[in-house]
Amino acid sequence: MNTAAQILTAAAEDICQRAALRDQPAGERSMGRTVAAFNALHGTNLTEVQGWQFMALLKHARSTGGKHHPDDYQDGAAYTALAGEAAAHEAAA
Template identity: 50%
Template sequence: MGAPEKIGPTAGLDTAGAMDPNHIQDEDWPGHMSPSVVECPADDKSAPCYLRRAAAEMRDRAASRDTPEGERSMGRCVAGFNAIYGDMIRRRIAEGLDPISETMGWQFQATLKMSRAAGGAYREDDYTDQVAYSALAAECAAKEEPYES
């Protein structure tokens, strides 16, 4: 569990009394609303609104993923991808090729979706995106020169 949220006159200050650069003051949220209910208009493309949307998405993921901190699937994804493609990546590097092809990039994305799906509640998006990334990988693989192992 993380440290309790600071409220009151010391909110936003680190233990030495300096401003915490990651803290967003309550008055910075429209109408003094909590960040979990703040919505920006769809046409607001400002950095603060992107941050609010990202924070809301992270809170949503925390509620449906495998850890109290939210989605932490990247470690599983990288480990799985390295297990599958590690030898191929090393060979490509030894031969002076880019370590990862476009096809492998799409396959990494599909692996990430599998890792996410394995770590929490059912989200149709995980499976829909996995199918799309696999189709894009197949399209790229058909165009790339085959790599002989």
């Protein structure tokens, strides 16, 4: 997997596979529950978009250490796409 299109395709496939793995017809979207729990524990007001952005930044940070690992970029692309999806939902609400 070397091209941007291949990375994006793999990221999209991962998103679809997570839905099947978690038996969620609309897709696996656990970030809303995750940030709600984090906010309850820490008294913060993190949004779902910020949660996905945090995960994308984690993958970017990981990519700076050690050998090249394609998963860092594939997951980063998926998390960025999920952040965009969440942002669209927030804007429509």
